[in-house]
Every structure is written in C-alpha cells, then in structure tokens.
Amino acid sequence: MRTLVVWCPDWPVFAAGWEAGCDSDAPIAVLDKSRVYACSRPARRAGVKRGQRVREAQASCPELITIPYDQTVDARVFEPVIATVEALAPGVEVVRPGICAVGVRGPARYFGGEHAFADVLHSRLEAGGYTCVFGVADGLFAAEQAARSGLADGYAEFPAGESASCLAPLSIDTLERPELVDLLRRLGIRTLGAFAELPRTQVLTRFGIDGALAHRLASGQQDRPLATRRPPPELDIAVDLEPPVERVDQVAFAVRKAADQLVSGLAERDLVCGRLRVEVHTEDGGSTGRAWRHPRWFDAADVVDRVRWQLQGIGGLSPVCGVSRVRLIPDEVNPPGVFAEGLWGERAPDERIHRGLTRVQSMLGQEAVLTAVRSGGRSLVDRITLIPWGDERVAARPPESEGQPWPGQLPVPAPSVVPPKSTPVELFDAARRPIRIDERGAVSATPAVLAQGRTGESAISGWAGPWPVDERWWDRTQARSYARLQVGCADGAAYVLRYEAGRWWIEARYE
Amino acid sequence: MSGPGSGIDGPTAGRRRATLAELRAKLSADRLTTPFPVLPALAELFPGCGLRKGAAYTVESSASLALAMLAGPSRAGSWCGVVGLPELGLEAADGFGVELGRLALVPSPERRWWETVATLLDVLDVVLVRPPAASASEVAAPDARRLAARLRERGSTLIVADSAAATATATATGTARSARTAGWPGGELRFTVTASRWEGLGAGHGHLAARQVTVEASGRGSAGRTRTARLWLPDRTGQLAAVQEHPIPERSGQERFDQERSDAPGEVIELATARTGLAPARRAG
Numbered sequence: 092m093r094t095l096v097v098w099c100p101d102w103p104v105f106a107a108g109w110e111a112g113c114d115s116d117a118p119i120a121v122l123d124k125s126r127v128y129a130c131s132r133p134a135r136r137a138g139v140k141r142g143q144r145v146r147e148a149q150a151s152c153p154e155l156i157t158i159p160y161d162q163t164v165d166a167r168v169f170e171p172v173i174a175t176v177e178a179l180a181p182g183v184e185v186v187r188p189g190i191c192a193v194g195v196r197g198p199a200r201y202f203g204g205e206h207a208f209a210d211v212l213h214s215r216l217e218a219g220g221y222t223c224v225f226g227v228a229d230g231l232f233a234a235e236q237a238a239r240s241g242l243a244d245g246y247a248e249f250p251a252g253e254s255a256s257c258l259a260p261l262s263i264d265t266l267e268r269p270e271l272v273d274l275l276r277r278l279g280i281r282t283l284g285a286f287a288e289l290p291r292t293q294v295l296t297r298f299g300i301d302g303a304l305a306h307r308l309a310s311g312q313q314d315r316p317l318a319t320r321r322p323p324p325e326l327d328i329a330v331d332l333e334p335p336v337e338r339v340d341q342v343a344f345a346v347r348k349a350a351d352q353l354v355s356g357l358a359e360r361d362l363v364c365g366r367l368r369v370e371v372h373t374e375d376g377g378s379t380g381r382a383w384r385h386p387r388w389f390d391a392a393d394v395v396d397r398v399r400w401q402l403q404g405i406g407g408l409s410p411v412c413g414v415s416r417v418r419l420i421p422d423e424v425n426p427p428g429v430f431a432e433g434l435w436g437e438r439a440p441d442e443r444i445h446r447g448l449t450r451v452q453s454m455l456g457q458e459a460v461l462t463a464v465r466s467g468g469r470s471l472v473d474r475i476t477l478i479p480w481g482d483e484r485v486a487a488r489p490p491e492s493e494g495q496p497w498p499g500q501l502p503v504p505a506p507s508v509v510p511p512k513s514t515p516v517e518l519f520d521a522a523r524r525p526i527r528i529d530e531r532g533a534v535s536a537t538p539a540v541l542a543q544g545r546t547g548e549s550a551i552s553g554w555a556g557p558w559p560v561d562e563r564w565w566d567r568t569q570a571r572s573y574a575r576l577q578v579g580c581a582d583g584a585a586y587v588l589r590y591e592a593g594r595w596w597i598e599a600r601y602e
Numbered sequence: 603m604s605g606p607g608s609g610i611d612g613p614t615a616g617r618r619r620a621t622l623a624e625l626r627a628k629l630s631a632d633r634l635t636t637p638f639p640v641l642p643a644l645a646e647l648f649p650g651c652g653l654r655k656g657a658a659y660t661v662e663s664s665a666s667l668a669l670a671m672l673a674g675p676s677r678a679g680s681w682c683g684v685v686g687l688p689e690l691g692l693e694a695a696d697g698f699g700v701e702l703g704r705l706a707l708v709p710s711p712e713r714r715w716w717e718t719v720a721t722l723l724d725v726l727d728v729v730l731v732r733p734p735a736a737s738a739s740e741v742a743a744p745d746a747r748r749l750a751a752r753l754r755e756r757g758s759t760l761i762v763a764d765s766a767a768a769t770a771t772a773t774a775t776g777t778a779r780s781a782r783t784a785g786w787p788g789g790e791l792r793f794t795v796t797a798s799r800w801e802g803l804g805a806g807h808g809h810l811a812a813r814q815v816t817v818e819a820s821g822r823g824s825a826g827r828t829r830t831a832r833l834w835l836p837d838r839t840g841q842l843a844a845v846q847e848h849p850i851p852e853r854s855g856q857e858r859f860d861q862e863r864s865d866a867p868g869e870v871i872e873l874a875t876a877r878t879g880l881a882p883a884r885r886a887g
Contacts, residue, residue: 444681447725448706451718461707463692475692480706502809504840505693507665537805553803555810577810583798585810599691601800601810602665 092316093251095195095209096226096234097176097216099169100242102189103129105221106168107158118152123160163422165189172223175215179208182319184231190238192231192317209246229254230313236261254311259284266305271298283309324360327420328353335374335413342414343399350394353419363388366423369401372416382422384483386445394419396449400457448480457481465490469499469560470571471509471587471599499560501575506587506599513589513596517542518578528574528590532559541578541586543597549580557590638728638759640674641699643844647793647819647829653728653761656754658746660738660762660785660792660821665690666698666835667793667817668730668763670842673699675759680704680727685711685719687732687763697840716745723749723758730761738764738786746787762786791821796830812838814845 099105103121108131113119118134120127127148130139138151149155165188173191177183180198185191195205202208209225216223226238228249236258241247249257261283263272280286287310295303308314330349336342357364365388370380383397398417452460457479466476466486476487491497518526520536527535534557542548556576563569573591575598580586585601637652645651653659653675661668665687672682672695681704684690688709696702706726711718715734722729735741753760764785785792795815802811815835820828832845 441681441725444706444725447721451708451721454714454717454721455708455711459708459710461709463702463705463707465693465696465702471691471693477707484703502811503697503838504810504812504836505691505697507669507691507694508689509691509693510689534806553800553808554806555803555808556806577803579800579803579810583800585800585803585813601813602663 092313093195093199093205093227093229094192094231094234094317095198095205095212096186096190096192096231096238097172097212098224098226098235098238099172099189099221100224101129101131102169103160103165104131106165106188107160108156109168109220110164111156111158113156117156118154119156119158120148121160122157128160162188171219172216172221175219176212179212179215182317184317184319186231186235190235192234194317195227205248206246213245228257229311231317232308232314233258233311236265239265255284255287256311258309258311259287263309266308268301268305271302271305274298287311326353326356326424327418328356329416329418331416332414335415337413339399339402342402342417343395346398346417346419347391347395349417349419350391350398353394353421354389354391357421357424361426362424363427364421364424365389366421367394367397368420368422369398370416370418370420371398371401371414372418374412374415377412383481385481387442388427393449396453396457403456452480467491467497469497469562471501471506472511474500474505499558501558501577501587504601506601508600508602509598510600513598514543516544516588516595516597518588518595526595527593528557528559532557532574534576538576538578541580541588549582549584551578552581553579638675638680639678641670641842643831643833643842644670644674647817647831648791653759654790655757655759656750657790658750658753658760658762658786658788660764660789662764662785662792662794664793664795664815664835665763666694667795668761669695669698669700670835671761672705672728672730673842675728676700676704681706681725683708683722683726683729685722685729685731686715686734687730694836694840697836698842716749719760720749720752723752723756723760726758728759728761730763732763733786738762738789741787743787750788760786762789785821789821791819794818794820795835798835812836 104119107121108115108117108119116133118131118137118139120130120134120139122128122145125145127139127141127143127145129141130148134148134152134155137155139148139155145157149157169185169188169191173183173185176191176193180193180195183191183193195208198208199205202211205227209227212225213223223245224238224242225246226234226236226241226248227246228234228237229251233249233254237247237249240261259282263275263281263283263286265283266272275281275286280289286306289306291303291306294306298305304314328349330346332342332345336345354364364385366382366384367389368380368382370378372378379401381401383401385393389397398419402414448460460480461477462480462484463475463477464484464486466474467488467490468474473488474490476485478484491500518538519540519542520526521539522536523540524536526538529535538551538554540548541551554576557574558576559574560572562571564572571591573589576588576590578586578588586597587599587601589596589598635655637648637650637654639652640648648654653671659671661671669690676682677699682700683706685708690707692702692705692707695705706722708718708722719729719731733741749760762785794817796818797816798813799815800810800813802808812834813836814832816830816832817835818828818830834843834845837843
C-alpha cells in the first residue's frame with residue numbers, strides 16, 4: 092500500500108524549543124539524564140553530539156540552551172501536525188512524535204498525484220511553522236527511509252514496486268535492531284540489499300522470527316498495514332470573552348458554565364480528569380498556560396478555583412490588557428475506578444477532608460493551606476518543602492536515602508522551632524568581646540554570654556561547633572557560606588546560632 | 603426514692619446497679635468517648651489515657667510537647683492540622699512520629715482565625731493552634747464556648763500552644779483571671795514544662811543529644827490533682843520517651859564473671875577439682 096510519511100527532523104529539539112519560545116536558529120540541546128539526547132543544527136555545527144555529557148557540550152558551545160527532555164511536551168506539540176494531516180487524509184498512524192504516516196492512494200487521486208498531495212501538506216504545515224520532509228513508498232519502513240533520504244529536497248519517492256532496489260544500497264543500521272545488526276556486520280553483511288539476498292528460510296532458522304521480520308523489511312515487502320488512530324474526541328473547551336475582561340472574579344464567573352460543560356462531557360464518556368491545563372490568552376496576543384494536579388479528580392467548582400488562582404498567580408492582570416480567551420484542556424483523563432488506590436501511592440485523602448481544606452483555600456488563597464514533604468539540604472529551612480494543598484507532593488531536593496545522607500546536616504534531634512526569618516543576636520565571651528569565626532573555621536574565644544535584643548542576656552552553659560557550611564560556591568548568585576553553633580543556656584534553653592557575613596543570628600530554638 | 607425495696611440491699615437497688623453497669627459498659631464501647639491514643643510515655647498524664655474527643659488542651663511554651671501530643675493520633679491514622687504556627691519545626695515533627703502526609707498547615711490565617719479553625723475542626727481530628735489573642739487566657743469566653751460546642755459535636759480535639767512570655771506578662775499586669783484558670787477558657791488540661799536539662803553539649807564539642815524534662819498537667823480535667831511525669835523530650839533518637847526510674851546498674855566485667863561462676867552447677871566444679879587435684883575454688887560473692 093502506498094504510504095506517505097511526514098517526518099519532522101530533530102523533533103525533540105523542535106518541540107522543546109517551541110515550548111520554551113526559543114529562536115529557531117539558536118543552538119539548543121535537549122537533555123535526558125544529564126546527557127545530550129538531541130541537538131539542533133547550529134549546535135551540531137558547533138560540535139555538540141548525541142550522547143555527550145552536558146559539560147562537554149557546553150564546553151564546545153558556550154551559548155548552548157539546554158532544555159530537559161519531556162515526552163509529554165513532544166506529544167503535545169505534535170498534535171497540531173497530526174490534526175493538519177488528518178484534516179486532509181483520514182487514517183493517520185503516529186509512529187512516534189515527529190513521524191506520522193498516512194495512506195496516500197485516496198488523497199493522490201483527489202489532489203492529482205502523490206507529489207501534489209505532498210505539496211498541499213507542505214504548504215499547510217509550513218504555514219503552521221513546522222519544517223517537514225515527505226517520503227512516499229510501498230509500506231511504512233520504505234517510506235521512512237525515503238523520507239530520510241529526501242532530507243535535502245524535502246520530498247523523495249520510491250517508485251511503486253521498486254522498493255527493494257531503492258532500499259538495497261542503504262546501510263544495515265537503518266534496521267534499528269542493534270544486536271542483529273552487530274551480528275550481520277560481523278558476518279560481512281553491510282547493506283540492506285546484501286541482507287535481502289539471503290534465502291528467507293535460512294534467515295528464519297538462523298536469526299529467528301525477528302530476523303525474518305527484518306528480512307522482509309529489507310526486501311521491501313510490507314510488514315503490516317497502518318495502525319491508524321481514531322481522532323480523539325474534542326474534550327477541550329474554550330471560553331471567548333468579548334469584550335476582554337479585566338477583573339479576576341468576572342473571568343471566573345464566565346468560566347463557570349464552561350467548567351460544568353467540561354465535567355459533564357467527561358462524565359458522559361465515563362471519564363474523570365486528574366490533571367487539567369488552563370491556558371489564558373490576553374488581549375495583546377500573549378498566552379500563559381499552567382497544568383494543575385488534583386489529589387482525586389476535578390469537579391466544576393475545583394476547575395473554577397484553579398482558573399481563579401492561575402489569574403491571581405500571574406501577578407494580577409495589568410489594567411491595560413484583559414483576558415480574551417480561556418481554554419480548559421483535560422490533560423489526563425481516566426475512568427473513575429483508577430483512583431480507588433490513590434494517586435501518589437498513598438491512600439487518597441478523604442473527600443470530606445479535601446473539601447474542608449479547599450474551602451479554607453478559597454477563603455485565604457491557594458498558598459495558605461500547605462502540606463510538608465521532607466527534602467534534602469543542609470540549612471533547616473531547606474529540609475522541608477512546603478507545597479500548596481492539591482499540588483503534587485514533590486521534594487525540592489531529594490531527601491536522604493539508604494546510605495546516602497546529606498552531608499553537613501545538623502545531628503538528630505531536630506529543633507522544634509525554626510523561625511522563617513532569623514533574629515539577629517550578639518555573642519560575647521567572658522570579657523564582653525564579640526565572638527568571631529575566622530576563615531579557618533575556628534572560634535575566636537569561648538562563648539559566655541548570649542544577648543538577644545529584647546529578652547536580655549543569658550549565660551551559656553555549653554556549646555558545640557562551629558560547623559562550617561559552604562554551598563554552591565561555583566554559583567555567584569546562589570553561593571552561601573556560613574557556620575553553625577549549638578549553644579545551651581543556663582536557664583535550660585538551647586539554640587542553633589548561625590554566623591553569616593560577620594553577624595550572628597538565631598537559626599532555630601529547641602523548645 | 604422511699605419504699606420497702608429501696609434500701610441498699612433491696613431488689614430495686616440490685617436492678618438499679620445492674621442497669622448502671624449495663625449503661626456504663628455501653629458508654630465505654632461508644633466510639634465517641636474512646637479517646638485519641640497518645641504516645642505511651644504521655645498516657646499517664648491524661649486521666650483517660652488519651653486525648654478526649656471534644657476537649658481543648660493548652661500546652662504552655664513547649665513546641666516539642668505539642669508535637670509529641672500530635673504524634674499519637676497521627677500515627678494511629680488521624681488527620682491533623684496546625685493553624686497560626688509558621689515557625690513550627692516540621693523535621694522535629696517527623697522525628698516525634700507525626701505523619702507529614704496527613705498533616706495540613708495553615709501558617710497565617712490572618713484575620714479569619716475563627717472561621718479557619720472552625721472549618722478545620724469540622725474535617726480534621728486534632729488541630730494545633732496558636733491563640734488569636736496575645737495569650738490563651740485572653741480569648742473571649744463566648745467565642746471559646748462556640749468553638750467548644752463545635753468540638754463536642756464533631757468529636758475533634760483542640761490543642762492550644764500558648765507562650766510562657768504571654769502568660770507571664772498577663773499575670774503580671776493582672777489581665778488573666780487567675781493562675782488557676784490560665785490557659786484556654788474551658789480547657790480540659792494545661793501542660794507546663796517545669797524543669798528541663800539538656801545533655802550532650804560540652805565546651806566546644808559534642809552536640810545537643812537529649813533533654814530531660816518534668817511535665818505537669820493541671821486543670822479541671824484532672825479532678826484537682828496535678829500529675830507530673832519525667833520524660834525525654836526528645837531522646838537521642840528524636841522521639842518522646844519516659845525516663846526509666848530505676849535503671850539496671852551497670853556492673854563491671856569481673857562482677858558479672860563471678861556471678862556467672864557462682865551460678866554454675868556444683869558438680870562441675872567438684873569434677874574439675876577431682877581431676878586436677880587442686881583445692882576447690884573459693885566461691886566469690
């Protein structure tokens with residue numbers, strides 16, 4: 092069956108750059124597990140290669156823009172491409188984000204030839220800002236190889252029935268089966284044509300079913316018909332506000348009906364939404380989008396709350412530009428039975444508790460109700476991450492795990508009072524001289540008196556330290572260097588003191 | 603009641619006693635009166651060996667003690683809340699045993715303290731708060747009574763974290779009613795830390811390891827009796843523990859060896875001396 096493959100080269104880079112709003116000719120590298128996963132052409136010219144470590148890549152190209160790899164971004168940015176192709180020819184197979192295939196016999200008859208069809212697609216996709224290459228051949232594998240060979244022209248075609256001869260000169264690496272390819276290379280077979288010349292039954296006995304399948308592909312025979320996808324139902328709902336609205340509560344009111352429609356539309360299909368994306372388009376053409384998670388699932392009131400919080404979180408709307416459009420996109424939908432277990436591996440909170448806490452949130456603001464998660468760090472404030480209720484409980488830095496404690500942390504037991512802002516104090520020795528800590532981390536004299544501004548002075552009965560901490564010394568903006576001291580006073584109080592920039596502060600109290 | 607059978611040994615009295623016993627048994631099985639469990643070291647401070655549902659407690663000037671009181675219900679599966687305490691050390695809370703996954707925090711309720719606490723008491727089991735006034739005893743009685751009615755209706759518990767400085771200034775200026783009624787109005791018990799001693803700090807070495815405290819519980823809930831307990835708050839592992847009153851004294855190695863030898867069966871020693879022909883060893887101790 093004649094197949095047309097639409098290939099967008101370097102798709103991860105394109106999608107990441109599109110999402111981050113980068114220039115198309117900027118050097119971009121997409122990182123996966125701190126190695127380069129894909130890079131753009133300017134980056135490749137500067138010497139960045141796939142599989143390099145981040146530091147090596149940055150050494151070859153200092154202006155490199157690094158973006159972490161996110162599969163959902165890939166899929167999301169590719170959706171409009173699939174929609175464009177689907178509008179012209181039904182029955183699209185998405186091989187992976189960046190490559191999709193469509194049967195070309197019908198559209199070729201309609202548009203007057205395969206090349207004409209490809210031209211129409213090209214102009215449509217170009218208008219959307221996507222660069223694509225097209226390849227036409229019998230079968231998916233051959234069409235993919237045709238597309239890759241046509242990178243320079245943007246279109247390549249293997250004539251009908253001649254797939255075998257067109258595939259023959261290609262290298263055997265295109266099979267993308269590393270073990271089989273390695274074996275064949277050692278046997279001296281380096282091209283698809285050489286592999287195709289081997290007798291089929293012997294390939295089956297020697298290399299197994301996978302080898303036989305590869306053999307069929309190399310001979311230009313089709314492996315299977317296209318696995319087309321049914322276009323998913325339109326679950327997004329958009330609210331156009333004409334004239335643009337500036338006040339947050341008016342926007343929230345306008346969105347209420349759409350939220351009801353969204354939830355009931357999902358309920359009709361027996362689905363509930365666990366993650367929602369809210370896009371707000373303003374009058375001047377800008378748009379901001381944010382994804383919201385929910386411990387259980389969204390109902391209409393929750394959706395309106397999220398829209399309101401997002402508008403408030405943008406920093407309030409400037410009086411000049413109002414909101415012209417709000418789009419609600421359910422990112423993650425599941426049948427309700429999935430939530431029986433609980434979303435993050437622990438029992439999902441009671442419906443009643445969640446309603447009570449969201450009621451407090453609607454009274455005081457989303458950031459007013461928090462939950463805590465242990466995270467890693469040296470300073471006492473870093474060791475707990477506070478997350479607004481309803482958001483995913485993720486620590487800012489990974490907490491200590493078995494055998495990997497955070498160095499420089501204070502010993503157990505932890506202090507029970509950690510003020511968000513440290514209070515300044517003075518520390519004196521027996522002769523009323525202020526105590527200093529020198530560059531080597533040594534204390535200038537034995538501490539004897541702790542003087543707090545309002546509560547007076549207390550005599551020190553025991554002390555320990557100083558324990559120096561030097562964080563992120565390589566980053567001038569985030570570097571922190573201080574030393575900590577534990578003191579116990581004669582009246583039974585105990586404190587953790589911090590010496591930073593020549594002054595003493597109380598970091599925590601043991602109460 | 604007067605009548606022929608109403609004496610202390612009559613049949614009516616017997617029936618009355620039986621009915622009373624039956625009702626008492628039913629009451630004790632009633633879910634609403636089983637208290638929230640507390641850590642075993644704290645149990646002796648409570649008359650009912652737990653946090654009574656529908657009651658309010660005051661903890662004076664000790665954040666650790668307040669956290670330790672939350673740990674019992676939290677470990678047993680209850681959801682807890684904290685209102686108005688932005689400086690609470692949550693790592694210490696985790697050390698005492700409070701489940702951070704079942705803890706909701708509202709650090710600054712600003713001007714809507716009463717509504718926030720009322721809403722949280724509706725859904726959570728135990729709520730720890732800082733009083734909206736300068737000290738717990740200055741809270742208006744009608745407001746406290748309304749909250750108490752809600753507490754009783756929902757079966758939740760309120761713990762008020764008072765600060766010693768506030769109570770001291772209040773009693774000094776005479777605004778508190780009296781030392782006896784200091785604390786949350788209508789509160790069941792008031793906990794104070796009367797003595798505390800830290801261990802582990804030397805002169806430039808060591809670290810704060812453990813603290814021994816004496817905790818006093820007084821108030822109308824204890825029927826006029828003040829209970830005290832000596833506790834490790836916290837102990838070397840960061841948890842709450844009771845101080846062992848009579849620890850087993852450490853014996854030296856020689857003493858233990860002699861003890862073991864004297865416990866050995868008599869024939870073995872006789873056999874050994876018979877073989878070697880030496881004089882039998884003098885038994886130690």
